[in-house]
Amino acid sequence: MTHPANIPVDIKLHRKSRILELTYGDGSRFELSCEYLRVHSPSAEVRGHGEGQETLQTGKINVNLKELVPVGNYALKLVFDDGHDSGLYDWNYLRDLGENHDLHWQHYLDRLDQAGASRDPDLSVVKIMG
Template structure:
């Protein structure tokens, strides 16, 4: 039997389009900024096809969410206002990046610093 992970019960985009709140049936709730979701996109454009191909994406501090589309019964596609539309965020992926937010965000900020990049748009 497959590992039954908690199912999302609500996805809510804030009025300013800068935050996605994901609530799961077990009560876990994550507020994920559009910037965080964009730079952590599960797309091949960002993640590559292997860990050594993963890209650090700068300049997304002001990115917004244009829309969220359900993909089957397992994920959503988040369409960003920088025209990035290829990331399909599974429920498990949203939960994982929500639960591990502090570590992943810290790693991202360190990568920006190491590479001389900025969160600001160039």
């Protein structure tokens, strides 16, 4: 069940800066990059169907949103310009992504580093062991 405080009162997509801005009735405001939203998609394609089945998203630094589609009174479907459109971002999840941005982002960066992967689709990471 969605807590009323988790429902944004204003949603703005800044295409040029690739930022989704969410404002809440309690005065909270979060600016979430399209890359951040894409790599944290709640879709089965990204999350898998259980613990340990996640697919690390790489090379998404330039991804943008093409469309925001309201789903009932409980979520947004985000349509990305890389073709990804299967994640439903419910209000509780969006609020969590805003409130816990730094934690989620650092976890993602750590996973990229462990995988020897990059946010940039034009960059290959090579680790020299010595």
